[in-house]
Amino acid sequence: xxxxxxxLSDKGAKDITWGIVCMAVHxxxxxxxxxxxxxxxxxxxxxxxSITPDTPSLFLCWGIALLLLLIIFFVYKATYNKTYLxxxxxxxxxxxxxxxxxxxxxxxxxxNRDLSDLTSTLMDDTATLEKTMSxxxxxxxxxxxxxxxxxxxxxxxxxxxxxxxxxxxxIAIVLLAASYKVSASANWKNRNAKLAVSDGVxxxxxxxxLMHASPKAEAYRLGLExxxxxxxxxxxxxxxxxxxxxxxxxxxxxIGMALVIINGTAMLARGEIDxxxxxxxxxxxxxxxxxxxxxxxxxxxxxxxxxxxSRIKEIEDYPSQEGDPTVQLHHYDIVFDHVSxxxxxxxxxxxxxxxxxxxxITALVGPSGCGKSTLSKLACxxxxxxxxxxxxxxxxxxxxxxxxxxxxxxxVFQDVVLFNDSIYNNIKIGKKDATEEGIxxxxxxxxxxxxIEKLPDGYQTVIGENGKTLSGGERQRISxxxxxxxxxxxxxxxxxxxxxxxxxxxxxxxxIGKLIxxxxxxxxxxRLRSVEDCNQIVALKQGKVEEIGTHAKLxxxxxxYQHLFELQRKSAEWSLxx
Numbered sequence: 001x002x003x004x005x006x007x008l009s010d011k012g013a014k015d016i017t018w019g020i021v022c023m024a025v026h027x028x029x030x031x032x033x034x035x036x037x038x039x040x041x042x043x044x045x046x047x048x049x050s051i052t053p054d055t056p057s058l059f060l061c062w063g064i065a066l067l068l069l070l071i072i073f074f075v076y077k078a079t080y081n082k083t084y085l086x087x088x089x090x091x092x093x094x095x096x097x098x099x100x101x102x103x104x105x106x107x108x109x110x111x112n113r114d115l116s117d118l119t120s121t122l123m124d125d126t127a128t129l130e131k132t133m134s135x136x137x138x139x140x141x142x143x144x145x146x147x148x149x150x151x152x153x154x155x156x157x158x159x160x161x162x163x164x165x166x167x168x169x170x171i172a173i174v175l176l177a178a179s180y181k182v183s184a185s186a187n188w189k190n191r192n193a194k195l196a197v198s199d200g201v202x203x204x205x206x207x208x209x210l211m212h213a214s215p216k217a218e219a220y221r222l223g224l225e226x227x228x229x230x231x232x233x234x235x236x237x238x239x240x241x242x243x244x245x246x247x248x249x250x251x252x253x254x255i256g257m258a259l260v261i262i263n264g265t266a267m268l269a270r271g272e273i274d275x276x277x278x279x280x281x282x283x284x285x286x287x288x289x290x291x292x293x294x295x296x297x298x299x300x301x302x303x304x305x306x307x308x309x310s311r312i313k314e315i316e317d318y319p320s321q322e323g324d325p326t327v328q329l330h331h332y333d334i335v336f337d338h339v340s341x342x343x344x345x346x347x348x349x350x351x352x353x354x355x356x357x358x359x360x361i362t363a364l365v366g367p368s369g370c371g372k373s374t375l376s377k378l379a380c381x382x383x384x385x386x387x388x389x390x391x392x393x394x395x396x397x398x399x400x401x402x403x404x405x406x407x408x409x410x411x412v413f414q415d416v417v418l419f420n421d422s423i424y425n426n427i428k429i430g431k432k433d434a435t436e437e438g439i440x441x442x443x444x445x446x447x448x449x450x451x452i453e454k455l456p457d458g459y460q461t462v463i464g465e466n467g468k469t470l471s472g473g474e475r476q477r478i479s480x481x482x483x484x485x486x487x488x489x490x491x492x493x494x495x496x497x498x499x500x501x502x503x504x505x506x507x508x509x510x511x512i513g514k515l516i517x518x519x520x521x522x523x524x525x526x527r528l529r530s531v532e533d534c535n536q537i538v539a540l541k542q543g544k545v546e547e548i549g550t551h552a553k554l555x556x557x558x559x560x561y562q563h564l565f566e567l568q569r570k571s572a573e574w575s576l577x578x
Contacts, residue, residue, distance in 0.1 A: 002137065006129055006309050007316045009093055015086035016133055022079040023142025027291045028149055029075045031284070032068050036061065079138070087134030095126050098312065104320040104402070107382045108343065116198040121315065124194075125308035132305040140298040143291040150288055154281075158273065161281045164259040165288070172249035176296055179245030180303050186241050187307045190234040197231050200224045242300045249296050257285045321384065325401035329393040329408055332358045332489045332520040334379050339388035341374060347386070348374055349543045356536070358489075361521040363531035365561065366540035372524045373413075375540075376492045379522060380409045392490075410483035410515075414495040414524075416475045418467035423452060423478065424459040426467070430482030438485060445515075446481035448474075484515055491516055494524040528565045537561060 003013040102118070110118075155162040204224055264278045334356040341349040349371045356362035356379075364372040377383055378390055381402050389396050397405055410430070418426050427439050427448075434442075440459075443449055451474050455461040467475040483491065493512070509530075525531045532551045539547040539554065539561040546560045554561035 005306070005313075006133070007094070007097075007313050008090065008133075009097075012086070012090035012093065012133075015082060015090065016137060019079070019083040019086060019133075019138040020141040020145065022075065022082045023138040024145035024149070026072075026075045026079045027142060027146030029068075029072045031150065031287055032071070033065070036064055036068060083138045084134045087130055090133060091126055091130035094129065094312070095122060098122055098126070098315060101315055101318075101320065105315075105318060106321050106384055107377065108384075109318060114195075114199050116202045117195055120195055120198055121308075121311050125311050128305050128308040129312065132301060132308075136298045136301040136305065139291075139294050140302055143295040143298070147288065147291055147295070150284065154284065158277060158281070160267065161260055161264055161273070161277075164263045165256040165281065165285050167259065168252045168255050169292075172253045172296065175245050175249040175252070176299055179242055179249075179300065182245070183238065183242045183300070183303055186234070186238045187304055190231070190238045191307050191311075193227070193231045193234040197224075197227045200227050238304075242304070246296050246300050250293050253292060253296075254289055257289065260285045321381065321402045323397075323399055323401035323404070325404045327395060327400045327404060329395065329400075331393045332408065333392070334490070334520055334522065335389075335391040336375070336378075337389045337391060339375075339378065339390060340386050341371075341378060341383065342386045347543065349378075351388070352540075352543075352545050353388075354536075354538050354545060354548055356520055356522050358520045359518050360535035361516065361523060361531075361533075362536045362538060363523045363525050363534040364538050364540060365525055365528060365531065365564065366546070367564070370540040371543045372540060373494060376494060376522055376524055379490075380411065380492060381405050408488055409490045409492060410486045410488040411492045412476075412479050412483050412494065413492075416467070416479040418463060418470075418475055418478060420462065420465045422457075422460045422462055423448070423455075426463065426478055427481045427485060430485040431487075434485055439481075442481045442485035443478075445484045446477045448477045448481050451477075480512075487515070488519075490520045490522075492522050492524075495526060528561070528568055539564075 002008065002016060003010075008016065099122070151162065151166065154165070201224065204220065260281050264273065264281055267273045268275065268278050336352050336354050336356075339349060339352045340347060348369075352371070352375065354362075364375060366372055374383070378385055379397075381390075381397050381400070384398055389398075391397065392400075392405075392408070419429075423443075424439060427443060428434050430442070431438070443452065443459075451470075452458055452461075463469050467478065470478075523531060523534065531537055535550070537547075537549060537551060537554055538545060539559070541560055547554055547557060549557070551561075555565065
């Protein structure tokens with residue numbers, strides 16, 4: 001059950017089972033000194049009340065105490081290893097497993113989730129489960145087992161005093177169940193409020209430049225402050241709701257100790273029990289409520305962790321992109337066969353059909369939002385089509401493992417992603433087994449050397465988060481260098497030279513001309529003059545193919561392409577006039 005709820009691995013489930021067992025043994029072991037104390041007290045009392053004194057040996061008592069101390073130490077050590085250390089290892093494995101799972105999900109999944117939400121799941125929710133697995137679950141179930149081990153023999157020993165001790169237990173259980181019902185919604189409200197704050201802080205930091213220039217910066221800050229205050233309210237509500245019920249259960253449960261004293265005194269006065277039995281129940285009642293109380297408080301934490309567990313399980317249960325990793329492709333025509341695609345329920349591509357042939361350059365053009373970038377992402381299976389097929393070498397790419405498929409693609413998108421690492425390693429991402437000579441050659445082809453030579457550590461210069469120390473053009477050139485290094489048979493270029501100055505754009509286009517020889521090339525272009533020499537131009541409008549042909553043929557048709565081309569020409573002439 002726990003394995004299913006918390007998405008545990010086989011080893012994690014086994015470790016947590018042993019952790020529960022060890023915790024139960026530990027709870028019982030810490031009661032053993034109570035029995036020693038009872039033995040000493042009964043011996044001392046017999047010295048005064050018995051005809052034959054039965055005073056326990058001092059050396060025997062010290063020997064037993066030392067033995068009990070060693071038992072408790074070794075049991076605690078085993079408990080620590082099987083709870084905390086095992087939980088930390090399982091938490092690390094959970095984070096890695098989640099990262100692997102996210103890597104295999106289609107990009108459509110990320111379109112429906114905020115980055116801060118996913119980050120919170122990877123960090124906060126896993127940390128919550130780490131605490132739950134390391135302490136709450138072992139203490140909860142270990143406490144239940146150890147309590148039963150103690151309670152059951154007590155009922156055989158004297159059922160009247162045992163009943164007095166635990167008569168309030170059912171009431172405490174009812175209160176605990178009520179706390180779960182009431183706190184479930186409060187837990188989710190608190191979690192959602194924290195997510196809203198996390199999302200707001202991230203947005204605030206990302207848009208800091210805009211905030212400084214906007215007259216509404218103060219209003220946005222006040223809105224963020226309002227979200228923070230809401231977290232305070234929901235957190236207090238969450239704590240109060242759970243705390244009230246648990247405190248009531250805790251205090252009602254401990255009424256049993258008073259009942260043991262009252263009933264035990266009466267039974268002792270009537271001669272129904274002896275002093276040793278009375279002392280036994282007094283000592284046990286002073287100790288037994290600690291694990292029982294821990295059960296209640298850990299049950300509250302357990303209920304709270306179910307929210308995090310459900311969020312992690314949502315990612316685990318989301319369908320991954322699957323495929324055969326052994327498929328080998330030898331011909332690289334990309335066939336779009338009656339392809340349709342929708343973001344959630346909004347369809348953005350409608351019955352698109354064309355072929356991007358190997359050895360040719362196919363350009364995708366059209367107004368913003370017509371589906372150009374979406375088509376390129378469908379080609380490399382960042383998303384899966386809603387209807388129709390995308391085929392390479394006659395194989396439906398949905399049958400190919402996504403990572404194996406991406407091995408055939410070199411991609412340069414307009415939105416460049418760089419890592420907080422050296423330039424050398426950022427280029428090497430394009431090909432993990434690349435040589436230093438190959439990396440330097442790719443950088444030279446992408447015109448990177450002219451700015452790398454000016455950096456203090458050259459290729460080993462760390463460029464910051466997403467290359468924040470570089471200009472847009474420099475970041476773009478590193479991305480192009482990756483494509484040169486990979487040298488894959490299919491190339492996707494999404495405005496690859498958009499951030500470059502005219503001189504570097506010309507030089508890189510010449511280098512790209514060498515790169516694309518005998519390969520399948522799919523170009524997304526906004527500046528139509530850059531695609532005049534393409535073998536095929538696909539003009540899109542509102543997610544549909546409007547025209548297909550060469551530049552000359554499409555200009556003759558005087559349709560969408562000719563209209564867009566003339567608009568850009570007039571805009572360029574107007575800019576030159578200014």
